Amino acid sequence: MHRSNSAGKREQIIAAAKTVVIREGIWNTTTRKIAEEASITLASIHYHFENKEALLLAVFEEMLDSIMGAAFEYFARASSLAQRIEHALLLTWEYSEEHGSEQFLLFELTVYALRTEGSAWLARRQIDGFLAFYMEIFRNASDLTGLQDIDIEGLTRMIVAGVDGILLQHYADPDLARSREAIRKLVFLAQRYPLTDAEPPLTARSLSREKR
Numbered sequence: 624m625h626r627s628n629s630a631g632k633r634e635q636i637i638a639a640a641k642t643v644v645i646r647e648g649i650w651n652t653t654t655r656k657i658a659e660e661a662s663i664t665l666a667s668i669h670y671h672f673e674n675k676e677a678l679l680l681a682v683f684e685e686m687l688d689s690i691m692g693a694a695f696e697y698f699a700r701a702s703s704l705a706q707r708i709e710h711a712l713l714l715t716w717e718y719s720e721e722h723g724s725e726q727f728l729l730f731e732l733t734v735y736a737l738r739t740e741g742s743a744w745l746a747r748r749q750i751d752g753f754l755a756f757y758m759e760i761f762r763n764a765s766d767l768t769g770l771q772d773i774d775i776e777g778l779t780r781m782i783v784a785g786v787d788g789i790l791l792q793h794y795a796d797p798d799l800a801r802s803r804e805a806i807r808k809l810v811f812l813a814q815r816y817p818l819t820d821a822e823p824p825l826t827a828r829s830l831s832r833e834k835r
Contacts (some may be wrong), residue, residue, distance in 0.1 A: 624694075629671075630746060636663070636671055636672070636678070637681050638661075638665070639660040640678050640682050641685070641686075641728075642660055643660050644731075645724045645725065649728075649735040654668050657678070676736075678743050679745065683732060683748070684752070686725060686729070687756065694756070697710070698710070698711075698763070701765040703764055703765055704761060704766055704814075708761070708782070708810060708814050709814070711757060711760055711761075712810050712813070716786075716806045730787075732746075732749060733750075736749070747802070754776070754779055758776060761778065761779060762775050770824075773819060774817070777816070780811070781813065781816060782813050785809040785813070786806075787800055789805045817833055
């Protein structure tokens with residue numbers, strides 16, 4: 624019973640932290656404000672979380688678990704890499720449209736972590752979480768069974784960079800139709816990503832000739 628109550632209190636704190644961060648921004652968020660939102664004592668927060676960064680990590684992991692839970696259920700059935708790329712990107716964009724404030728929070732979390740001394744690990748943890756999420760989906764594609772040495776990590780990093788770039792452009796200058804078209808074009812490019820080094824890009828070959 625004590626363990627259940629403790630887990631419930633932790634979830635209550637995470638939910639309150641998420642509400643406060645979305646409403647006021649990460650820099651304006653304090654553990655005192657979170658305690659007030661959750662209607663608990665400040666000591667209770669510090670019992671469950673060492674500091675603000677640990678609590679922010681818990682908020683991120685709760686969001687990622689929610690995204691992953693729905694996505695992995697969707698990808699439980701067999702599908703090709705091309706299909707998984709398309710579905711993963713479209714689902715990501717649909718989530719971003721429906722949860723814009725949460726997506727913006729993730730960007731703010733990255734900047735906060737990089738600008739706060741000793742917190743760069745939080746930015747890396749966030750990026751690593753999303754990379755692992757996409758790589759798990761792509762590596763289980765039905766047409767990759769038994770294949771070795773394919774560049775799924777490179778594909779994933781390109782996709783994450785593309786999605787983040789499109790989202791930032793959308794937040795700076797909102798245009799839903801344009802952003803959806805950009806996502807469709809990113810799907811097209813990702814499906815044609817070279818998964819091996821057998822045929823390097825033309826630019827790379829040209830640069831090699833120039834060096835010789």
